[in-house]
Amino acid sequence: MKPIQILMETELIAEINKATKHLKMDRSKLVRAAIRRYLVSSQTEEWEQNDIAAYRRKPLASGELAAWQKVRVWPEE
Numbered sequence: 001m002k003p004i005q006i007l008m009e010t011e012l013i014a015e016i017n018k019a020t021k022h023l024k025m026d027r028s029k030l031v032r033a034a035i036r037r038y039l040v041s042s043q044t045e046e047w048e049q050n051d052i053a054a055y056r057r058k059p060l061a062s063g064e065l066a067a068w069q070k071v072r073v074w075p076e077e
Contacts, residue, residue, distance in 0.1 A: 008016075020030050 016027055016030060020027055023030065
C-alpha cells in the first residue's frame, strides 16, 4: 500500500472517527472500504443507465416477455 494525503472537512473527520470506534477499525480501512463501495456503486449505476438508454432506443416489442411471465416467481419448495 502507498500512503496518500487528502483534505476533509472537520465534521466529516469527526463522523469518520465516530464510525471507526463503533466498527472497531482504523480510519484507513474505513476509507478504503467506502471508496471500494463507491466505485462498485458507480459502475453499477453506469451499467443501469446504459440499459435504460438501450431500452429507450429500442423498446421491447409487445408480448416479448410473455414467455417469462409464467416463471417470474420462484416456485415454492
